Amino acid sequence: MADVAAEAHVSVKTVSRVVNREPGVRRDTEQRVRGVIDRIGFMRHDGARILRQGRTQTIALVVEDLANPFYSQISAAVEREARIRQHQLITASAEGSPTRERVVLEGLINRRVDGLVVVPAGEQPVVDPTVSASGTPIVYVDRPVRGEPCDTVISDNPGGVRSAVEHLVANGHRRIAFLGDDAEFWTARQRREAFVGIHDALGLPGDTRVVMGPHTADSLATRLSAWSRERTPVTAVITGNNRVTLAALHAMRAVGVEMGLVGYDDFELADLVEPAVTVVHQDPASIGQKAVLQLFARLLGDESPAQTVVMPTRLIVRESGRLPATARLRKALP
Template structure:
């Protein structure tokens, strides 16, 4: 592969001049510039990003460590992150932690070794020493979706409290009184927050959230199934199951169906995180939708602000309830009943 030296030789100038041309430095004669550009074209020269990074100590690369690529929520997040980063002149390297802390550490270490300019993390746990050290050592960092308390790191996330309250109102209006939740890992902020928001909302209606109605999941489908089976085995099973993420909702749907029961007739189902597929499931699933794309973009902007010396801001955006049919008819007033017939969110503009 041609290097800057080859270009310099071909153009009859020094490497310094070539570098100046490539970096749009003003101090280059028109003549030299033309000869350099001709040589670049001729040789098909492309600057070696590795060498450049070594010298400038910048990689123009962001690391994104997410909890689970197979979760459509995170896939969409990753997509919007890459898009915004590209618009700002950065590339993104994605690390999939698969909800496993040790894998998360592996990726963080790998990304740090590659000297990425900044790190976007949706932590799988409460924070490993590695991550805490990196944050304290001054690695530009932004948390997205989930975060680790006690660190001076900006957080970009959705606030689901209001939407959870709307959901409970909706369920109450439909006559449901025994409501259960499949929680995420307590070590994650989203894991514990959603339970809390749910409990608080229930309290407003004078409803309790007994221990038996809190199932411990891990954000994966299998745990949703297991927990739901436990609920169904109770002497007095809940009338509604609220899953703290979309994969666990899927597992719950499986468990209900495996018993030959029907949603919502025998038991109602709702989920945190809305995804395009919920429109097409049987029945369409009532869910709390996060502004995922906007979260990804805001997170990138905050991180790049931090990298480029500006002051990053934490951002909290509201989530909203999307009513479909999995909790019973008729649809609540908050939402048009035809929601599940509207054009699928799977489509997107590609202009």
């Protein structure tokens, strides 16, 4: 900028004014400065600008795994909203480790990101004291954290599970099992509890069958074929998230067991597998968007008490919940 100033015979301040389209620069001066800028290819150094102004125009998103469609859809939504508001997005992955999450968050705070959207890692997420001390606004997504109330966007897990159970019951199922993901995950636990609650409330027969993960196609294959061979067999399962649904589908295919199924999380091709899979759909894009909007509200000075937004889920009815109307044993594929 100093070079431009010298070349154009003005002060750096005037260059600054031109670069930032501030008023109060004469036409010809501006032309001249702009000419020099183009000629020597000057580009404003935003780092310095940021240092001076205090705002980084950057927000960060911390998730578990960017490649997981659920998170990647969130991140696309967050990036989009950020871009619209002239902010850049730093994405970071904590890979599910609270330790790494702490390191990552610390790095982001050091960078003075204006705000954070975080899918908290680990079993017992707690607001990091350094983070909270920094005063950086933060919105949690998908899972709440303990302690102080915080802005949080989660999806309506109990509602989703209820719709799944009710759908199965409406289709004649009585013995329904729940296959949750690792109980380390809050969502997995919440869905489990919802399942147990509804199971009991509806007075379904037998003790509630709940198996938490991690699951593999193999482990589920064993489990499912055992269940299907019981005297009063389990006729339907609810899977706790997309990972489990996938494993369950593979398992069913492998051992030729066919039961009712409602999966948590929609997935591409859910309508193309046989039978088309009925799912509880939560819209990651809306969740992400909601979270950023809340974050930007804070950035704009919203001081209202922390709120938890519960996003609705939607049951997408396809075929797989309609069994046992069509229930049958299929011969295992070769």
